[in-house]
Amino acid sequence: MKSHFDVVVAGFGPSGAVAAGLLGSLGINALCVDQSRTVYDKPRAIAVDHEIMRVFQGMGVVDRIAEHVAVFPPSEYYGVDGQLIKRIDTVPKPYPLGYTPTMVFTQPPVEAALREHAGSYDCVEISLGTELVSFREEPDGVVNVDLRDDGGVARRVTCAYLIGCDGASSTVRTQLGIEYEDLEFDEPWLVVDVRVNEQGIEKLPKVAIQYCEPSRPCTYIVGPGGHRRWEIMLLDGEDPREMQQDQQVWKLLGRWLTPDDGALWRAASYRFHALVAKEWRRGRVFIAGDAAHQQPPFIGQGMCQGVRDVVNLVWKFDAVLRGSANASLLDTYQTERSAHVRQLTTRIKDLGRLICERNPIAARERDARLLREAGGVIRTVTRQEIVPGLVDGLLSASAHAANGTLFPQPRVVHGDAHALLDTVVGDGWRIITLGNEPASSHVREVVQRLGAQLVRLETDGDPHHAVADGVRPAVVELDGVLTGWFDRYRCAGAIVRPDHYVYGVAENATALERELAQLEATLHG
Structure with missing residues (x-):
C-alpha cells in the first residue's frame, strides 16, 4: 500500500x-x-x-x-384555508445547462x-x-x-x-x-419515506406540496417511481423517538395513505438546522x-x-x-x-419560516400578504432564482453582471450528431467567443499556458468548417441559448472556469486579452 x-x-x-x-x-x-x-x-x-x-x-x-x-414536479404552497399561496417550478425549455433544472x-x-x-x-x-x-x-x-x-x-x-x-x-x-455559526433555524421534523404501490400512487398528489398549515406544517415530495417522501413538523411535547415508530408514522400519514398503499422505507426524526x-x-x-x-x-x-x-x-x-x-x-x-x-x-431559511408559521393569525396574514403581492394571481417562481451565483473569489476585477454566474451548456451540432457543449469542448478552462471576433497571438499563448480550450460559437453555418486562424474549433448551437446569453450580457467573449462559473467577459478582442492577462497574473501572483 x-x-x-x-x-x-x-x-x-x-x-x-x-x-x-x-x-x-x-x-x-x-x-x-x-x-x-x-x-x-x-x-x-x-x-x-x-x-x-x-x-x-x-x-x-x-x-x-x-x-x-x-x-422534480412543481411545488405548490397551500395556506391556512387550503388556498394556493405560492408556486415554485423550473425554468422552461430550452434548459440553460442541458438538464431539467431540478430533479x-x-x-x-x-x-x-x-x-x-x-x-x-x-x-x-x-x-x-x-x-x-x-x-x-x-x-x-x-x-x-x-x-x-x-x-x-x-x-x-x-x-x-x-x-x-x-x-x-x-x-x-x-x-x-x-x-x-448558527444562522438561527432549529425545528424538529420527522422525515418519512414510503415505497408506494400503484393503488397508493392514485391517491396522492402529482406535484410536490408544502402544507403551510399552523396545526402541523408538512412537505410532500414526489420521488422517482413509487418513492414518496413526507417531512412532517413535530409539535411541542412530541417525543421524536416515539413519533418515528411505525404505528405513529401511519397515524400521521393517514391523511394520505393506509398501510395497504405501500411500505415504510424510512422514518427518522431530525432537527432542521441552519x-x-x-x-x-x-x-x-x-x-x-x-x-x-x-x-x-x-x-x-x-x-x-x-x-x-x-x-x-x-x-x-x-x-x-x-x-x-x-x-x-x-x-x-x-x-x-x-x-x-x-x-x-x-433564502432557504426564509422559506422555512414561511412554511413553519404556527400562529394561525400570523399565518392568515402571511397568506393575505402573498396573495396581495401576487396581485391575486400566483406568480411561479423558479427554483433557480433562489440559488445564487458567486459574489467574490476568483472573478474578474472588472465588475460585470455575468461574473460568477453559471455558463450555459446548450445543445450543439457535433459532426453528424447533437451533443451538449461540455461533451464537445471539455470542462477545463474555456474561452468562448461569439462569431468572427479574432483571437490575438497573445490570447492564444495565454490559453495554451492555461491548458484551456478556445472555442468559437457560430450563430449559424457549417459546424464542420474550421476557423480561419486554425486554432479555434467552431460549434453551432441548436436552440439559441448561448446566443441569447451573449446578447443579454452584451459581450462577445466569456472566460469560463473548470467548475463552469464565469470568471469574466469581454466585449471585444482587446478586452479579452486584458481579462486573460489579469487572470494569469492572479493565478501566478
Missing part, C-alpha cells in the same frame, strides 16, 4: 465519492477512507439540480444513474454508482471499514494522517492536502476545533459538505451544496499541484463557498 498521497479524503458519502472521482479523473493520487463498508441503504438526500447533473455528466456517470433520477433521485443506487466510479481509477485507493483517528500538519507542509481499520490495524499515511467530507459530526472539523462553519480551511486541511454546513431541506439543496464544495476545491488542487497556479488560489475556496452557502441558506 502507498504511504503518501496528494490528497486524502475522509468520508465516502456523495461529497467524498465525487471528490475521489474528480481527483481520479485528473490523475491525482488520492486515498478515500470511510468507516462504513457499504452504502447506507435508505434515502437521505432526494433532490439534485442541473448544476450537479452537469458535474455527473463530466464524470461520465449520467447514463449509469439515469434510471434512478426523475423530474429527484434515489440516493442508495446513485451513491453506489459514484463510489464505483471513484474506485475505477488506478490513482485512487478506496479504504473502507477505515477510521480517520487523528491528523497533524508538519512544519514541512506534509499532513500526517493516522488511520485504523475495523480489525484494529493501524496505518499512517502522509498527504499534501486533507479534505474532511465526514458529515455533520465531522472528526476533521472537531479535531481542528472549528465551530459552526449552520455554517466559521472556517473552511486550516492550513492544508479543508472541510466540505455537511462537515462545513447544514441547512433546512425546503428546496433540496443539501447534497448539491456538498458537491459544489468539492468541485470548487478539486480543480484548484489540480492547478496548484501541477504548478499552474499559486497556492494562494486555495484561499478562494472559503471565500467563494462560504458566501454562497450563507446566501442560499438564508
Whole structure:
C-alpha cells in the first residue's frame, strides 16, 4: 500500500465519492477512507439540480444513474384555508445547462454508482471499514494522517492536502476545533419515506406540496417511481423517538395513505438546522459538505451544496499541484463557498419560516400578504432564482453582471450528431467567443499556458468548417441559448472556469486579452 498521497479524503458519502472521482479523473493520487463498508441503504438526500447533473455528466456517470433520477414536479404552497399561496417550478425549455433544472433521485443506487466510479481509477485507493483517528500538519507542509481499520490495524499515511467530507459530526472539523455559526433555524421534523404501490400512487398528489398549515406544517415530495417522501413538523411535547415508530408514522400519514398503499422505507426524526462553519480551511486541511454546513431541506439543496464544495476545491488542487497556479488560489475556496452557502441558506431559511408559521393569525396574514403581492394571481417562481451565483473569489476585477454566474451548456451540432457543449469542448478552462471576433497571438499563448480550450460559437453555418486562424474549433448551437446569453450580457467573449462559473467577459478582442492577462497574473501572483 502507498504511504503518501496528494490528497486524502475522509468520508465516502456523495461529497467524498465525487471528490475521489474528480481527483481520479485528473490523475491525482488520492486515498478515500470511510468507516462504513457499504452504502447506507435508505434515502437521505432526494433532490439534485442541473448544476450537479452537469458535474455527473463530466464524470461520465449520467447514463449509469439515469434510471434512478426523475423530474422534480412543481411545488405548490397551500395556506391556512387550503388556498394556493405560492408556486415554485423550473425554468422552461430550452434548459440553460442541458438538464431539467431540478430533479429527484434515489440516493442508495446513485451513491453506489459514484463510489464505483471513484474506485475505477488506478490513482485512487478506496479504504473502507477505515477510521480517520487523528491528523497533524508538519512544519514541512506534509499532513500526517493516522488511520485504523475495523480489525484494529493501524496505518499512517502522509498527504499534501486533507479534505474532511465526514458529515455533520465531522472528526476533521472537531479535531481542528472549528465551530459552526448558527444562522438561527432549529425545528424538529420527522422525515418519512414510503415505497408506494400503484393503488397508493392514485391517491396522492402529482406535484410536490408544502402544507403551510399552523396545526402541523408538512412537505410532500414526489420521488422517482413509487418513492414518496413526507417531512412532517413535530409539535411541542412530541417525543421524536416515539413519533418515528411505525404505528405513529401511519397515524400521521393517514391523511394520505393506509398501510395497504405501500411500505415504510424510512422514518427518522431530525432537527432542521441552519449552520455554517466559521472556517473552511486550516492550513492544508479543508472541510466540505455537511462537515462545513447544514441547512433546512425546503428546496433540496443539501447534497448539491456538498458537491459544489468539492468541485470548487478539486480543480484548484489540480492547478496548484501541477504548478499552474499559486497556492494562494486555495484561499478562494472559503471565500467563494462560504458566501454562497450563507446566501442560499438564508433564502432557504426564509422559506422555512414561511412554511413553519404556527400562529394561525400570523399565518392568515402571511397568506393575505402573498396573495396581495401576487396581485391575486400566483406568480411561479423558479427554483433557480433562489440559488445564487458567486459574489467574490476568483472573478474578474472588472465588475460585470455575468461574473460568477453559471455558463450555459446548450445543445450543439457535433459532426453528424447533437451533443451538449461540455461533451464537445471539455470542462477545463474555456474561452468562448461569439462569431468572427479574432483571437490575438497573445490570447492564444495565454490559453495554451492555461491548458484551456478556445472555442468559437457560430450563430449559424457549417459546424464542420474550421476557423480561419486554425486554432479555434467552431460549434453551432441548436436552440439559441448561448446566443441569447451573449446578447443579454452584451459581450462577445466569456472566460469560463473548470467548475463552469464565469470568471469574466469581454466585449471585444482587446478586452479579452486584458481579462486573460489579469487572470494569469492572479493565478501566478
